[in-house]
Amino acid sequence: xxxVEQNSGPLSVPEGAIASLNCTYSDRGSQSFFWYRQYSGxxxxxxxxxxxxxxxxxxxxxAQLNKASQYVSLLIRDSQPxxxxxxxxxxxxxxxxxxxGTGTRLAVRP
Amino acid sequence: DTGxxxxxxxxxxxxGQNVTFRCDPISEHNRLYWYRxxxxxxxxxxxxxxNEAQLEKSRLLSDRFSAERPKGSFSTLEIQRTEQGDSxxxxxxxxxxxxxxxxxxxxxxxxxL
Numbered sequence: 010x011x012x013v014e015q016n017s018g019p020l021s022v023p024e025g026a027i028a029s030l031n032c033t034y035s036d037r038g039s040q041s042f043f044w045y046r047q048y049s050g051x052x053x054x055x056x057x058x059x060x061x062x063x064x065x066x067x068x069x070x071x072a073q074l075n076k077a078s079q080y081v082s083l084l085i086r087d088s089q090p091x092x093x094x095x096x097x098x099x100x101x102x103x104x105x106x107x108x109x110g111t112g113t114r115l116a117v118r119p
Numbered sequence: 120d121t122g123x124x125x126x127x128x129x130x131x132x133x134x135g136q137n138v139t140f141r142c143d144p145i146s147e148h149n150r151l152y153w154y155r156x157x158x159x160x161x162x163x164x165x166x167x168x169x170n171e172a173q174l175e176k177s178r179l180l181s182d183r184f185s186a187e188r189p190k191g192s193f194s195t196l197e198i199q200r201t202e203q204g205d206s207x208x209x210x211x212x213x214x215x216x217x218x219x220x221x222x223x224x225x226x227x228x229x230x231x232l
Contacts, residue, residue, distance in 0.1 A: 013161075041218055052210055052223045053162065060218075097161050104175050105150065105217050109161025 012036060013100050015110035023118050028085040030113050032098030035079070042074055042081045043099040043107065046092075053097055057083060088117045121146070123224030125211050131230045132201060139197045140227045144213030151194050152221055153186055154210040162210055168194060169217075198229075206231045 014033045022028045030044075041060045045053035057072040059065045059081065065072045071084040081100075085092055095112040102108065124143040132138055144151045149170050154162035165184065166176045170191035183201075188194040198205055208228050212221040 043220060045223075052208075052226045055220050055222060058220050099161070101218070105167055105169075105214075106152070106164040106175060106177075107154075107162070107221060108164070111159065111161050 011110075012108045013098055013110040015096075015098050015113045017111055018114040019116050020113055021116045021118060022088050024088060024090060026088050026117075028088045028092065028115055028117070030083040030085075030096050030098075030115065032081045032083075032100075032110055033079055034081070034098075034100045034108075036100070036102040037076075037079065039076075039079075039100045039102045041101045042072070043101070044070075044072060044081075044083045045097040045099060045109075047095045047097055047112065049095075056096070085115075088115075090117045090119050093117045123211055123213050123222055125209075125224040125227050127227060128225060129228045129230070131232065133232050134201055134203060136201055137197065137199045138201060138229065139195055140209055140211075140229075141193060141195050142211030142213075142224060143193045144211070145222060148213035148215050148222075149191070150214045150216065150219075150221075151188055152212040152214075153194070153196050154212065154223075156208045156210055156226075157206075165196075201229075201231050203231050205229060 044057045059072040073082045098110040099107040152167040153165040156162040168188040208226045212223045
């Protein structure tokens with residue numbers, strides 16, 4: 010079982026729709042959770058982070074965390090073509106290193 | 120806040136050669152991390168520093184890899200006797216302290232001929 014699992018996609022949504030990206034993790038002791046956006050050939054860019062159960066909103070982005078289900082998600086409202094990228098879920102368990110999923114590719118259709 | 124800076128952006132070398140990469144973290148960030156990313160995969164942790172102390176090194180990291188952060192500011196990652204499998208994007212990140220978000224540089228893309 011992979012430590013952090015994501016559906017590789019591609020997830021295709023029309024412009025203006027809500028994109029829902031999901032991630033599960035195996036270590037129940039995980040403390041903090043991060044979403045990064047990565048455009049092709051570029052480095053990861055931090056989008057959201059969440060430490061407590063529940064929802065955290067920032068503009069068009071909402072991160073959701075459910076530690077009991079070991080599940081974290083990212084919602085993107087009013088999706089734009091510029092949101093088309095790979096979204097990486099990262100989890101911090103013991104120590105200070107991030108463990109990443111393989112990423113979900115999002116395609117927003119104009 | 121100028122962001123994490125990495126040099127060079129691209130490195131092409133022949134198998135068996137040594138290469139060194141440099142990372143300058145965000146000013147005042149005392150934690151610095153190295154990751155490696157291959158096509159279609161998420162970044163994989165290599166090592167990290169708090170100031171000049173190297174606190175953790177991945178068990179997957181062979182002895183050919185070494186990293187330093189001599190004055191607690193910039194860091195270097197050296198790969199000795201490069202192999203084809205070392206071809207990847209090498210990413211550096213920094214954070215202000217533990218449990219704070221890590222911010223990545225643009226990476227160094229290594230190609231082994």
